[in-house]
Amino acid sequence: MTNRVSPEQAAQFERTKHIWAPRGNDVHGFCEAMLTRQELPETDYGEWTAELQDCWLLRDSEPxxxxxxxxxxxxxxxxxxxxxxxxxxxxxxxxxLKTVGNETAVDRRKPAVAQLGGYLAMLIDHHPKLTVDWCYTVVVGPGRCRLIQNEPDECLGAWVDAWDSFKLQELPF
Structure with a gap:
């Protein structure tokens, strides 16, 4: 999709990948096990996974x-x-689900609006009878979880805008 990061930001991502990639993989794996009612794996990220276990959306909902x-x-x-x-x-x-490195970053993390809109557009294509009522970005850090709620139409609009921007960059004129 469109590259919305500067070369400096991309370099920072690469420099810190050894920190955020294992955390993201482990916490996502834990979330998947939790939602599918499998045995919860041991992780080095207990402060993150404890927050997932306390999150009403993940704990109380039917997957x-x-x-x-x-x-x-x-x-x-x-x-x-x-x-x-x-x-x-x-x-x-x-x-x-988005994982971040500290409590302050939980507040700073932006919602995954366009990303959720892309998934929603594909869900509509493949499952037209399914109605999605809300889109949520779950931001989890050590000791804190934040739910960001967006309207599905807002997410679809952000996806269309991101796709249009990508296509404009791709065109030779």
């Missing part, structure tokens, strides 16, 4: 899909969303 792969063959894109759940009040929620 409909976890790490579900989708594609849009017309656009040549695809991906796996983290979870689709039905809440105790019957709402269907599409969600993405």
């Amino acid at each position: 409909l899909a976890v790490e579900y792969r989708l594609c849009d063959s017309r656009k040549g894109v695809g991906g796996s969303f983290d979870f689709l759940v039905r809440t105790t009040n019957g709402k269907v929620v599409l969600g993405d």
Whole structure:
């Protein structure tokens, strides 16, 4: 998709990948095991995983899909969303999990609006009878979890904007 990071930011990502990649993989694996009711794995990230276990959205909802792969063959894109759940009040929620390194970053992390919109667009293509009521970005750090709620239409609009921006960069005129 569109590259919205500067060369300096990309270099910083690479310099710190040894920190955030293992954390992201372990915490995502824990979340997947939790949602699929499997044995919870041991991790080095207990301060993160304890927050996931206390998160009402993940703890109390019925999982409909976890790490579900989708594609849009017309656009040549695809991906796996983290979870689709039905809440105790019957709402269907599409969600993405983001891990951060400290409590302050929990507040600074922006929602995954366009990313969720891309997943939602592909869900609509493949499962047209499914209605998603909310999109959530779950931001988890050591000792803190924050839920960011977005309207599905807002996410779809952000996805369309991101795709249009990408296509404009790709065109030779």
